[in-house]
Amino acid sequence: MYKIEMDKLCGCAKKDSKLHPEWLDKEYATKEEAEIAALRLANHANATWCKKHRFYAYEEDDSIIRIAVEMSCPKEA
Numbered sequence: 001m002y003k004i005e006m007d008k009l010c011g012c013a014k015k016d017s018k019l020h021p022e023w024l025d026k027e028y029a030t031k032e033e034a035e036i037a038a039l040r041l042a043n044h045a046n047a048t049w050c051k052k053h054r055f056y057a058y059e060e061d062d063s064i065i066r067i068a069v070e071m072s073c074p075k076e077a
Helices: 011-015 019-024 031-048
Strands: 003-006 054-059 064-070
Touching: 003 019, 003 031, 019 031, 031 054, 031 064
Parallel strands: 003 064
Antiparallel strands: 054 064
């Protein structure tokens, strides 16, 4: 089984009622399912949260896909 874990829960993450039931509190049968879900989570976070942070997914070990949080992002020009 595979899981998605998130480095840090910023205020936006804590307020998002979809975060845990849709992504973090699930186990995925295949690595591919977990990777796709993690990419969707990172895209959701980057598109809908406050834009003060940047989120990206990477494989941490054989059973965990981690969402990393870049805490201070430069403003886009």
